[in-house]
Amino acid sequence: MLGEETPLASISRAHCRDLLDVLRFLPANAGKVFPKLTPREAAARARVRGDIKIISAANANSLMSNMSSFLNWAVNEELLARNPARGLRLPDPVSKRDKRLPFSQQQLETIFNAPLYRGCADGERGYNEAGDMRPRNARFWVPLIALFSGARLGEITSLDTTDIREIDRIECIVVSERSLVGSTDKHLKTAVSDRVIPIHPKLVECGLLDFAAAKREAGETKLFDDIETGSTGSRPVVFSKWFTQFLRASGAHQPRTSFHSFRHNFRDELRAARVDHDIAMLLGGWTTGSSRSAVSENYGSGYRVEALNDAVVRLSFDQVDVRHLAAGAR
DSSP: OTTTTOOGGGOHHHHHHHHHHHHHHHHHTHHHHSSSSSSHHHHHHHHHOOOOOOOOOHHHHHHHHHHHHHHHHHHHTOOSSSSSTTOOOOOOOOOOOHHHHOHHHHHHHHHTTTTTOBBBSSSSTTTTBOOOOOSSSHHHHHHHHHHHOEEEEEHTTTBBBGEEEEEETTEEEEOOSSSSOOOSOOOOOSGGGGGEEEEOHHHHTTHHHHHOOOOOHTOSBBBBSSOOOOTTOOOOHHHHHHHHHHHHHHTTTOOOOOHHHHHHHHHHHHHTOOOHHHHHHHHOOOOOOOOOOOOOOGSSSSOHHHHHHHHHHHOOOOOOGGGGGTTOOO
């Protein structure tokens, strides 16, 4: 949008304001909806028509934040005297509190009592039809792990089979970009997202450890290699689209809830159990502003895995009953 021949050193505040003005009216999925238009042309059309869905203020601000981070790098490398994008953002009419909600008790009951979890025709297209099949695939495990670990969708879908392992005699989920088996698809939101999460007893009862062990014994490297990467090459994107369909098909869909709502449920459980704030932030990868190097094997936090485990086992999750999912349950 600034022009490929614009010298980096010449980028000004006016350039950045112009960029933000384009983002203000940029259509959602502009590349697909208007494949023959440049972003600037697509935004101009949306501005005139007024009936085209545009990206949210939060998404526009995220893109500006990425731009600002790049320009900060340029300043550090002495390619720019100052960052002309600093502080530029759109007012966001939606408060943080209103962006996403945790799943309600009724939604959780609906999700984990859907045919996929009670018995379905099959684990593929027949996941929402009652039947005798009880598939233990990614569709079964990923929502359960999200609820009982608070991990992000991208963190879960990129897990290696070796990321379910024992640390200090405690079974854990290791969330890290480092791979023991050479995977190259592991990416974290921030450096402090690198962490270990002791596995909640309910996940153990459901058979997660056995599932991971079977995958390793079969020579598999990815825990959820059955998630297709699709045209985007992204497992999280593909799974997120399926999960949205699942919520609608199961009757659990409600406004302002999505897969990310599991993370809000986990945070609420931490609050209900009165888990120490620092431990809660560490478990969810929410810690910010720290200069520490987050290294899973070192725990990088001053807390032993035993202390993290003590916090996790205190989470009761009384809102949802998954006893019917225990390994061997019928």
